[in-house]
Structures are given as structure tokens and as C-alpha cells.
Amino acid sequence: MAEEAVTESPDLVHADGVRRRDFINIAAVSAAGVAGVSILYPLISQMSASADVLAASSTEVDISSIKPGQAIKGVFRKQPVFIRNLTPKEIAEANAVPVDSLRDPQSLAERTKEGKENWLITMGVCTHLGCVPLGAGEGESKGEFGGYFCPCHGSSYDTAARIRKGPAPKNLEVPEYAFTSDTVVKIG
Known part of the structure; x- marks a missing residue:
């Protein structure tokens, strides 16, 4: 009798129940997955904010003085911000204005934090064309309503x-802010 050559079929099931073809498929898919992750991770991670951007995303200001x-x-965020300590008279003047008579109706309470109504924190950018209003610096014109005055086109704020x-x-605009203590405010 002639000796028959014994060849294993690729579909031959081994004792552990896994065929060679299945093992090769699993190994190939696993290698492709690892390669895909190693390519996608740097692409996705480069889209996150850099350290200098994260550092500029908030600022702390000592308001004790x-x-x-x-x-x-x-x-x-590379824009001026005004921090104002309102007097009781300024608070009373702001609260005396009927909110429904305003172009952009907001009460003083909506623009300040509860318990810290004397602290008004706003961006120092006019909402018309982006000029920086006067009124935050010593001796600057505060306009006819005692708040801020934009010299570019004459907008007056109370x-x-x-x-x-x-x-x-x-x-x-009032940015997001929180008081971290009685003398420090964190903007952003």
C-alpha cells in the first residue's frame, strides 16, 4: 500500500476548539486594532487645548484693594475686564431703573452674585464695535449714567x-466668575 500523505485541513479543529484560520483572523484584527489606535490617538489628542491656552482660560484677581x-x-483671554466695587448709592440708582425700559433688560441682581451685589464684573468691550469704554480708570469719563462711556460712537452704560x-x-457682557475667598475672584 502506498503511503498517503497526511495534510491538515485549514478547517481542522484542534483539541482546544479553535481552528487555525480563526486564530489568524483574530491575530490580524487585533494587530489592525492596535495599529488604528496608535494612529488615531495622536490625531485626536492634538485637537485638545494646549497648556498655554488652558492657562489663559481663567484668571484670579485680588479685589481687596x-x-x-x-x-x-x-x-x-486677552481682552479687558472691568471689576467695579459699587457704592450703596450706585446700587440704589441701578435698582431704581425700571428693567422693562432698558434695551437689553437685566436687573443688577441678574448681573452680580447673590451676597456680593456690590461687585460688578464685566468684559471691557463695547457691544457695538468692540472699543474699550472709559469709566474704569481714575478720572475717566463715566458718561451721563455714571457707569461707562464708549468714546468711539458714544454708547453710555449705567x-x-x-x-x-x-x-x-x-x-x-458678564463673564463666568466665582469668589474663591472674600478677597479673590476667579474669572473663567
């Missing part, structure tokens, strides 16, 4: 930084 009636200018006169369509 700002006396009632004073304001300071700061910088937040003590709550709400638009009262001029071409600006909206109030000065």
Missing part, C-alpha cells in the same frame, strides 16, 4: 454696565 466706587481693569444710550445693542 478696590474701595467702594472704584474700578480696576484686568485682562481675561452703574450696572447696562446700555442706556447710543448704538450698542447689548449690555457689557
Whole structure:
């Protein structure tokens, strides 16, 4: 009798129940998955914010030296920010204005934090064409409503930084902020 050559069929099931073809398929898919992740991870991670952008996403300001009636200018995300310590008279003037008579109706309470109504924090950018209003610096014109005055086109804001006169369509923007202590505010 002639000796028959014994060849294994690729579909031959081994004792552990896995065929060679299945093992090769699993190994190939696993290698493709690892290669795909190693290619996609750098592409996706480069889209996240860099360290310098994350550092500029918030800023802390010490407000302990700002006396009632004073304001300071700061910088937040490369734009000016105004931090104003309102006097009781300025708060009363802002609360005396009927909200429904305003172009962009907001009360002072909506623009400040509860328990810290004397602290008004707004972006220092006019909502008309992006000029920087006057009124935060010592001796600057505060306009006819005692808040801020934009010298570019004559927009006047009241003590709550709400638009009262001029071409600006909206109030000065109030950024996200929180008091981390009685003397420090974190903007952003």
C-alpha cells in the first residue's frame, strides 16, 4: 500500500476548539486594532487645548484693594475686564431703573452674585464695535449714567454696565466668575 500523505485541513479543529484560520483572523484584527489606535490617538489628542491656552482660560484677581466706587481693569483671554466695587448709592440708582425700559433688560441682581451685589464684573468691550469704554480708570469719563462711556460712537452704560444710550445693542457682557475667598475672584 502506498503511503498517503497526511495534510491538515485549514478547517481542522484542534483539541482546544479553535481552528487555525480563526486564530489568524483574530491575530490580524487585533494587530489592525492596535495599529488604528496608535494612529488615531495622536490625531485626536492634538485637537485638545494646549497648556498655554488652558492657562489663559481663567484668571484670579485680588479685589481687596478696590474701595467702594472704584474700578480696576484686568485682562481675561486677552481682552479687558472691568471689576467695579459699587457704592450703596450706585446700587440704589441701578435698582431704581425700571428693567422693562432698558434695551437689553437685566436687573443688577441678574448681573452680580447673590451676597456680593456690590461687585460688578464685566468684559471691557463695547457691544457695538468692540472699543474699550472709559469709566474704569481714575478720572475717566463715566458718561451721563455714571457707569461707562464708549468714546468711539458714544454708547453710555449705567452703574450696572447696562446700555442706556447710543448704538450698542447689548449690555457689557458678564463673564463666568466665582469668589474663591472674600478677597479673590476667579474669572473663567
